[in-house]
Amino acid sequence: ILRGDPQNIPLAVTDYPVVITQLISKSEDFSQIGQRSKDITLNFNIYGLIQLSDGSDESDRDARNLARNCETVLRLANSVVLSNSVLWCNPKSTEFDRAFSDGIFLSAFVIDLECHILIT
Numbered sequence: 001i002l003r004g005d006p007q008n009i010p011l012a013v014t015d016y017p018v019v020i021t022q023l024i025s026k027s028e029d030f031s032q033i034g035q036r037s038k039d040i041t042l043n044f045n046i047y048g049l050i051q052l053s054d055g056s057d058e059s060d061r062d063a064r065n066l067a068r069n070c071e072t073v074l075r076l077a078n079s080v081v082l083s084n085s086v087l088w089c090n091p092k093s094t095e096f097d098r099a100f101s102d103g104i105f106l107s108a109f110v111i112d113l114e115c116h117i118l119i120t
Contacts, residue, residue: 006047013104016051017066037120039087044113046070046091052098052105060096063107067094074113087116 002009006020022045029039048066052059071091092112099108 016049018049020047037118040117040119042115046111046113048109050107052107059107063096063109067109070111085117085119087118089113089115
């Protein structure tokens with residue numbers, strides 16, 4: 001599991017499968033200006049990359065399984081206390097595709113994740 005822009009992270013063939021998180025945006029609820037707490041929304045993209053298998057669809061199936069497992073962990077964050085500030089996380093959507101990077105064909109997915117946190 002890595003963080004950053006997947007376009008700028010060098011990966012070797014032995015690094016797959018890989019999950020990369022990228023912070024996309026942050027917004028604050030302006031109705032709470034001047035108060036001691038802030039309601040903040042963070043949006044992430046969660047990328048999953050799996051090296052494409054030769055002559056089979058195993059990598060596509062593995063990508064779907066990895067995406068489902070990631071979504072489950074992200075939904076469980078709502079019931080498991082990660083910290084006192086996380087209110088909830090919601091994997092809003094998941095897209096599947098093929099990718100090509102550094103001469104390697106990949107099965108890929110991206111999860112659009114929204115998190116709400118409360119900073120006091």
